[in-house]
Amino acid sequence: MNASVSVLSAEDQGWVHDLVMLRLPERITVEARTGQDCLWCLAPLDTTGIDLEPGVTRFRSCAVCYLTRLAWAITWRDWHTHILACDTCQRGENCMTARGRRAQNEKACAALGETLSCTAGCLLPIDSSDQAVAVVWDGLTHSYPGYAHTACFPAEVPR
Ligand SMILES: [Zn+2]
Ligand SMILES: [Zn+2]
Numbered sequence: 001m002n003a004s005v006s007v008l009s010a011e012d013q014g015w016v017h018d019l020v021m022l023r024l025p026e027r028i029t030v031e032a033r034t035g036q037d038c039l040w041c042l043a044p045l046d047t048t049g050i051d052l053e054p055g056v057t058r059f060r061s062c063a064v065c066y067l068t069r070l071a072w073a074i075t076w077r078d079w080h081t082h083i084l085a086c087d088t089c090q091r092g093e094n095c096m097t098a099r100g101r102r103a104q105n106e107k108a109c110a111a112l113g114e115t116l117s118c119t120a121g122c123l124l125p126i127d128s129s130d131q132a133v134a135v136v137w138d139g140l141t142h143s144y145p146g147y148a149h150t151a152c153f154p155a156e157v158p159r
């Protein structure tokens, strides 16, 4: 698809796709449900539409919507996996690598018209200058990729 996708292993492509599919719109129109329109921007699709869940649903997406969400998923995962593996991050200290990965994810979020918010804590927006981490939080039916202010989340155990 594009360069950043092709460097992912098959396993990685699986979870990236799962992350993308967690970002379903709140309302899904009849046209989107049947794959006529893009699930996210509702533009009518021709044969170049991307099948999102072949054999499961008929959801389809335009390339722009899919790649924008893919960029968000990849950058979130990069940030999150770094935090888990990095001693500096685990100690809650300032880490330039984490900072860089966070900046990439913030950019990807902005491309979706969103800003980071403290989904695992106070639910308030996370300002670029706030100390924050990428975390997995447990919802009713899924574990969700999210964010938390460092102060809102027990720093010793970023999951
Ligand atoms: Zn679209
Ligand atoms: Zn780090």
Ligand SMILES: [Zn+2]
Residues within 6 Å of the ligand: 118, 121, 122, 123, 124, 148, 149, 152
């Ligand atoms: Zn918070």
